[in-house]
Amino acid sequence: MTQSGAARRTVLGAAVLAAGTGFTGLAAGSAAAADEADGQVYGDGHGEGGYRDLPHPTVIGHRGASGYRPEHTIGSYQLALDLGADVVEQDLVPTRDGHLVCRHENEIGGTTDVAEHLEFASRRTTKSVDGVAVTGWFTEDFTLAELRTLRAKERIPAVRQRNTLYDGQWAVPTFEEVLRWADREGKRRGRRVWLHVETKHPSYFRGLGLGLEEPLAKLLRRYGRDGWGAAVFLQSFEPSSIQRLARLVSAPRVVLLSAGNTRPWDFELAKDPRTVADLVKPEGLKWISGFAQGIGPTMDLILPRDADGRLGTPTTLVKDAHARGLLLHPYTARNENSFLPAEYRRGTDPAAYGDAFGAFRTYFEQGIDGIFTDNPDTGLLAAEAFRPGRRPANR
Ligand code: G3P
Ligand code: CA
Numbered sequence: 001m002t003q004s005g006a007a008r009r010t011v012l013g014a015a016v017l018a019a020g021t022g023f024t025g026l027a028a029g030s031a032a033a034a035d036e037a038d039g040q041v042y043g044d045g046h047g048e049g050g051y052r053d054l055p056h057p058t059v060i061g062h063r064g065a066s067g068y069r070p071e072h073t074i075g076s077y078q079l080a081l082d083l084g085a086d087v088v089e090q091d092l093v094p095t096r097d098g099h100l101v102c103r104h105e106n107e108i109g110g111t112t113d114v115a116e117h118l119e120f121a122s123r124r125t126t127k128s129v130d131g132v133a134v135t136g137w138f139t140e141d142f143t144l145a146e147l148r149t150l151r152a153k154e155r156i157p158a159v160r161q162r163n164t165l166y167d168g169q170w171a172v173p174t175f176e177e178v179l180r181w182a183d184r185e186g187k188r189r190g191r192r193v194w195l196h197v198e199t200k201h202p203s204y205f206r207g208l209g210l211g212l213e214e215p216l217a218k219l220l221r222r223y224g225r226d227g228w229g230a231a232v233f234l235q236s237f238e239p240s241s242i243q244r245l246a247r248l249v250s251a252p253r254v255v256l257l258s259a260g261n262t263r264p265w266d267f268e269l270a271k272d273p274r275t276v277a278d279l280v281k282p283e284g285l286k287w288i289s290g291f292a293q294g295i296g297p298t299m300d301l302i303l304p305r306d307a308d309g310r311l312g313t314p315t316t317l318v319k320d321a322h323a324r325g326l327l328l329h330p331y332t333a334r335n336e337n338s339f340l341p342a343e344y345r346r347g348t349d350p351a352a353y354g355d356a357f358g359a360f361r362t363y364f365e366q367g368i369d370g371i372f373t374d375n376p377d378t379g380l381l382a383a384e385a386f387r388p389g390r391r392p393a394n395r
Pocket of ligand 2: 089090091198
């Protein structure tokens with residue numbers, strides 16, 4: 001390993017301690033011994049410095065630590081890292097002047113205070129985004145300077161009332177700002193800060209003359225993150241975006257997969273009849289392995305839920321993907337009842353926490369390589385049992 005696992009996990013332990021979650025962290029010596037013993041790393045990391053250096057299973061802070069802070073803010077990313085997340089996720093959309101900013105949707109009425117800005121009232125409109133009519137304010141109608149006058153807010157205040165405390169604390173970050181933050185944090189922690197970067201609606205934006213992949217590749221090159229071991233995964237629901245990125249940079253790539261009965265939007269546009277159900281068959285996985293290193297399936301493709309919301313019989317997707325050399329980073333694990341499978345809910349309050357540890361345990365038992373979660377501290381605590389030799393001393 002380039003930066004030793006021992007050093008990495010000692011730093012991780014310290015970060016978790018600082019976040020006050022109750023871990024003690026590992027002594028460097030015991031972690032080094034554990035490294036020798038466990039062998040729990042990705043099977044094919046293409047040499048030192050690649051994703052094989054990540055802890056396995058890997059805990060990916062979904063939109064940062066969005067269970068605790070408004071998503072896609074520096075505050076959310078910082079907390080994810082402080083809680084010990086192995087990787088921190090960004091979703092990217094463009095501004096009118098072509099800057100990449102971190103938002104899950106290009107419609108920003110739900111995650112910023114734009115509705116309170118009377119100077120932007122006339123920008124409210126209805127658009128068709130990937131075939132869906134959406135009403136609100138859109139990043140592609142704002143220059144970066146205009147967008148930076150807005151403040152981020154909690155997306156789901158009814159479920160995450162506590163997060164509303166932080167409404168207005170942060171601006172919408174640019175991806176460049178995140179790259180600088182990650183470099184800074186990496187130097188401070190003595191390890192690389194891994195990112196997991198998604199291109200959102202890439203065909204839609206290309207149609208507007210705002211292609212995402214070229215400016216993304218340019219930024220990755222500028223910040224030295226375009227190589228294989230550059231501590232970044234690239235992800236998209238549109239395989240053609242991943243193929244385009246593969247021509248531009250060498251960073252590892254993950255094809256996201258939604259429900260089986262859906263089709264990627266670029267397939268719709270290209271009249272490609274294949275559905276996600278086709279892509280998770282061995283032939284589909286073989287095709288994906290030609291240009292990507294992994295898949296990011298919705299958890300339902302691994303553990304389908306029945307009509308009552310309970311988990312059913314696991315599919316063969318983990319085995320089939322691994323047989324094609326593809327890693328699996330499924331999404332999304334969350335602590336609240338409203339998102340948990342029925343058997344892990346506790347009580348009837350949708351905003352209350354259920355048995356998230358039980359759910360994580362079941363997810364990890366499937367043999368997945370990582371997981372996107374809004375609650376990285378919960379995920380990390382659950383993952384410890386699946387990282388032999390890395391259990392904190394007090395457990
Ligand atoms: O990118 C992994 C996961 O985030 C995909 O779902 O909709 O939250 O971007 P979404
Ligand atoms: Ca995402």
